[in-house]
Amino acid sequence: MRLAYTEKQKAFRAEVRAWMADHVPAAPLPSFDTEAGFAAHREWERTLNRNAFSAVTWPKHLGGRGLDLIEWLIFEEEYWAAGAPLRVNQNGVFLLAPTLMEYGTDEQKARFLPRMAAGDDIWAQGWSEPGAGSDMAAIRSKAVRDGDHYVINGQKTWSTRAVWADWLFGLFRTEPESQRHHGLTFVLLPLNLPGITIRPIQQLNGLPGFAEIFFDNVRVPVENRLGGEGEGWKICMATAGFERGLMLRSPARFQQTARQLVDLYRANRESADADPAIRDAVLKSWMDAEAYALATYRTASRLAKGGQIGAEASTNKIFWSELDLLMHETAMSILGARAELMAHAPDAGDIGHWLDGFLFAQAGPIYAGTNEIQRNIIAERMLGLPRA
Numbered sequence: 001m002r003l004a005y006t007e008k009q010k011a012f013r014a015e016v017r018a019w020m021a022d023h024v025p026a027a028p029l030p031s032f033d034t035e036a037g038f039a040a041h042r043e044w045e046r047t048l049n050r051n052a053f054s055a056v057t058w059p060k061h062l063g064g065r066g067l068d069l070i071e072w073l074i075f076e077e078e079y080w081a082a083g084a085p086l087r088v089n090q091n092g093v094f095l096l097a098p099t100l101m102e103y104g105t106d107e108q109k110a111r112f113l114p115r116m117a118a119g120d121d122i123w124a125q126g127w128s129e130p131g132a133g134s135d136m137a138a139i140r141s142k143a144v145r146d147g148d149h150y151v152i153n154g155q156k157t158w159s160t161r162a163v164w165a166d167w168l169f170g171l172f173r174t175e176p177e178s179q180r181h182h183g184l185t186f187v188l189l190p191l192n193l194p195g196i197t198i199r200p201i202q203q204l205n206g207l208p209g210f211a212e213i214f215f216d217n218v219r220v221p222v223e224n225r226l227g228g229e230g231e232g233w234k235i236c237m238a239t240a241g242f243e244r245g246l247m248l249r250s251p252a253r254f255q256q257t258a259r260q261l262v263d264l265y266r267a268n269r270e271s272a273d274a275d276p277a278i279r280d281a282v283l284k285s286w287m288d289a290e291a292y293a294l295a296t297y298r299t300a301s302r303l304a305k306g307g308q309i310g311a312e313a314s315t316n317k318i319f320w321s322e323l324d325l326l327m328h329e330t331a332m333s334i335l336g337a338r339a340e341l342m343a344h345a346p347d348a349g350d351i352g353h354w355l356d357g358f359l360f361a362q363a364g365p366i367y368a369g370t371n372e373i374q375r376n377i378i379a380e381r382m383l384g385l386p387r388a
């Protein structure tokens, strides 16, 4: 792995930096867990796409720039440093898209990817069910073959932003008598089909960021299947690997928070230094964010040489979620009573975002597979310990 950037990479960084300076909205967009915020973030996706910045690693004919993972990391560094909006289509661009590239037909790639890049289709993820969260092989929602259609019945839950999303990718049981991870199929479906009911669920911050989805004899053409019938588990595990391992949480996101934490500490040094543990936590946060970035560069170099993400996706997931918690808890300690100011409070100034970030950080050890489950995977697959 080379730790120096090439001239081409430097030029790309300069291009992204200049574009972001010209295009990132001056004021933060409203939360994408509201209807207006969702629409504003979709518009931002369209703006990104006009410069082929939605998904820089995709081939050009599908809406990307044909760049490599190192260039993607550079893009992300400039994106977060510029304070650009969160990506409302992250489920699609960072999770479904790499899965489609690997398992989709050419027809499916051409049909779904350019619309995803343009923000025309925003995707929700449909894995969890009331009895199938950590134990996803307990999925019961069914897709029964009827000629050239599947007929879907059942329920999904915790589907992020499905209230406003256009499409869902999910796992359904296609063999009625099958057990556990056998007989599951990966299906892509528009959320406006007859027989679909979407019920919002409030998050900790009161916004309807989640939804339950009910399926009542929903008919989906067989051509919307990703991969073969009954192969859903294998394909879904690839998606989960992208989610935990690399794409969903780029190091730049945490490096930016670490930089903001250092600034917060500097601005409040007098009170913060009353507790030496705060200075240690700031230092650890900054070093961990840098260490995560270096580790990701190493993974990207390995993938470029044909390697694959394995069980280390689980170590990454634990690392970034615990780092995010540490950074936000430290910010809360520095701010003291002011930590309770919400972003829209009259006196919040530029500190209100810390509470929002703190609330969201609580979810990090849960979504993308809980950290307890990741520790089981590490114990069994990396360390070879006996099954719990």
Ligand SMILES: Cc1cc2nc3c(=O)[nH]c(=O)nc-3n(C[C@H](O)[C@H](O)[C@H](O)COP(=O)(O)OP(=O)(O)OC[C@H]3O[C@@H](n4cnc5c(N)ncnc54)[C@H](O)[C@@H]3O)c2cc1C
Pocket (backbone or CB within 6 Å): 124, 125, 126, 127, 128, 129, 132, 133, 134, 135, 157, 158, 159, 160, 363, 366, 367, 368, 369, 370, 371, 372, 373, 376, 388
């Ligand atoms: C912010 C957020 C966004 C999400 N978005 C989506 C989404 O878009 N789509 C979607 O499908 N789902 C989504 N989820 C759901 C998420 O994937 C599940 O919450 C998660 O998989 C855990 O499942 P559960 O909630 O059913 O908890 P459970 O599986 O009931 O687990 C409860 C607790 O028991 C522990 N536990 C369970 N089994 C074991 C075991 N064998 N060993 C050790 N500990 C164990 C768990 O780690 C956890 O701490 C989201 C969740 C959050 C918080």
